[in-house]
Amino acid sequence: MTQRSRPLIALLLAALALAVPAGAIVVENADLSPAEVQLLFAMREYTLTYNEYADRLPGWVTGPFADEKVNLYITSPDGVLVIGVMFHDKKIVQFDAKGSPDPIATVTADAATVEEVMVSERPFDTFRAAIRNGTATIEGNNLIGTLRTGMVRFGFWAMDVIGL
Secondary structure: OOHHHOHHHHHHHOOOOOOOOOOOOEEEOOOOOHHHHHHHHHHHHHHHHHHHHHHHOOHHHHHHHOOOEEEEEEEEOOEEEEEEEEEEOOEEEEEEOOOOOOOOEEEEEEHHHHHHHHHOOOHHHHHHHHHHHOOEEEEEOOHHHHHHHHHHHHHHHHHHHHOO
């Protein structure tokens, strides 16, 4: 995976900044189906890798969500799993399987897209493709969130225009 690919998970896993000791990832409200538990643990494993590289990621992707909460809506035939992701200092520090109150942004994707991003050799490009083809979306939930997600979408657009 390249440095550019790491920001993808930041957008898909959207996280919040509640003070959690460095290196600790907390999963709250884990009353989930076996498939949801499996997906959540796969996301947790991927997050550990992401957090190792978070400081080396482009600021236009990680900066807007450095100390924020984001909800990830994962759709499947069984329904919608809402995962609140909490970031602190650009790193994912907590998942909440019931979602986060007052998230700055919402990322929506189907379970297959989330899994595809996590196993991809180029997750950033995989996420960009999902945004482009509509299998993933990112939306701000308030004025600041709208401005920040707009900056990220503009970055994706600019990369597409210049062919990166």
